[in-house]
Amino acid sequence: MYPCDAELDRCDCNTIHEEVVAKVREHMPEESILLDLADIFKVFSDSTRVKILYALFRAEMCVCDISVLLGMTKSSISHQLRVLKQANLVKNRREGKVVYYSLADEHVKVIFDQALIHVCE
Amino acid sequence: MYPCDAELDRCDCNTIHEEVVAKVREHMPEESILLDLADIFKVFSDSTRVKILYALFRAEMCVCDISVLLGMTKSSISHQLRVLKQANLVKNRREGKVVYYSLADEHVKVIFDQALIHVCE
DNA sequence: AATACAGTTGAACAATCATTCAACTGAAGG
DNA sequence: CCTTCAGTTGAATGATTGTTCAACTGTATT
Numbered sequence: 001m002y003p004c005d006a007e008l009d010r011c012d013c014n015t016i017h018e019e020v021v022a023k024v025r026e027h028m029p030e031e032s033i034l035l036d037l038a039d040i041f042k043v044f045s046d047s048t049r050v051k052i053l054y055a056l057f058r059a060e061m062c063v064c065d066i067s068v069l070l071g072m073t074k075s076s077i078s079h080q081l082r083v084l085k086q087a088n089l090v091k092n093r094r095e096g097k098v099v100y101y102s103l104a105d106e107h108v109k110v111i112f113d114q115a116l117i118h119v120c121e
Numbered sequence: 122m123y124p125c126d127a128e129l130d131r132c133d134c135n136t137i138h139e140e141v142v143a144k145v146r147e148h149m150p151e152e153s154i155l156l157d158l159a160d161i162f163k164v165f166s167d168s169t170r171v172k173i174l175y176a177l178f179r180a181e182m183c184v185c186d187i188s189v190l191l192g193m194t195k196s197s198i199s200h201q202l203r204v205l206k207q208a209n210l211v212k213n214r215r216e217g218k219v220v221y222y223s224l225a226d227e228h229v230k231v232i233f234d235q236a237l238i239h240v241c242e
Numbered sequence: 243a244a245t246a247c248a249g250t251t252g253a254a255c256a257a258t259c260a261t262t263c264a265a266c267t268g269a270a271g272g
Numbered sequence: 273c274c275t276t277c278a279g280t281t282g283a284a285t286g287a288t289t290g291t292t293c294a295a296c297t298g299t300a301t302t
Binding site for chain 2: 277278279289290291292293294298299300
Binding site for chain 2: 021025029037039040044049067107108116
């Protein structure tokens with residue numbers, strides 16, 4: 001019937017299995033959810049941030065502690081902590097000159113454990 | 122005792138809580154595991170790849186089907202399918218001119234479901 | 243053989259991003 | 273007030289990466 005939808009202008013081929021496409025399209029989550037999903041995985045996609053989160057699984061730590069643990073500058077750690085905080089994954093509290101960071105979301109562990117199962121096979 | 126380890130040359134501060142750092146360091150997973158973990162999340166960090174995986178949750182599809190579904194060129198889909206295949210997340214089979222892709226790893230769904238819980242709160 | 247089409251591939255381009263550097267804020271101690 | 277130190281911030285840089293484009297492979301059809 002239709003070789004290529006008008007709104008799908010960037011598609012350069014005909015539908016081979018229209019029924020399959022229709023069925024799958026019907027069950028696809030909303031665009032915004034898929035974007036949010038990719039965004040949260042993007043936060044996890046940097047090894048520095050993964051290391052920070054694994055550290056915070058164990059204990060509340062200040063920026064200096066994390067810097068020493070990972071052998072990186074305070075600046076780079078602070079930049080990454082900002083990313084983690086914007087994603088609501090960590091929270092912080094100030095005590096004098098020291099800022100302590102801790103985990104804000106407990107099911108990060110569950111996600112990491114599941115991903116580990118995939119990696120370790 | 123030691124203000125800054127010799128091997129941690131890029132660290133620009135003193136350890137404030139040495140005991141905490143020591144305890145956390147003791148329980149940190151191996152470097153290679155943390156890198157692999159970040160790598161698998163990097164695969165999930167692009168919305169096109171997330172969409173492809175969600176589509177394959179429902180049905181086996183050829184490149185053309187996915188192109189029509191997502192309104193993108195065959196070329197870009199093919200590039201991303203290659204990334205997913207290198208990560209052992211999808212497999213494919215050829216039937217004449219058509220190449221069908223399907224899910225190779227079932228616990229991707231579990232990872233996505235857990236991440237959805239974080240996103241939807 | 244020749245055409246058509248599904249799919250792949252590599253180079254090129256633009257956008258994104260992690261780290262570095264330098265300057266800055268803010269709190270504590272002398 | 274002045275210094276010190278924990279931490280933040282913004283610009284700059286180098287690396288990575290998603291998409292496009294054009295050329296290509298391979299299979300089926302006529």
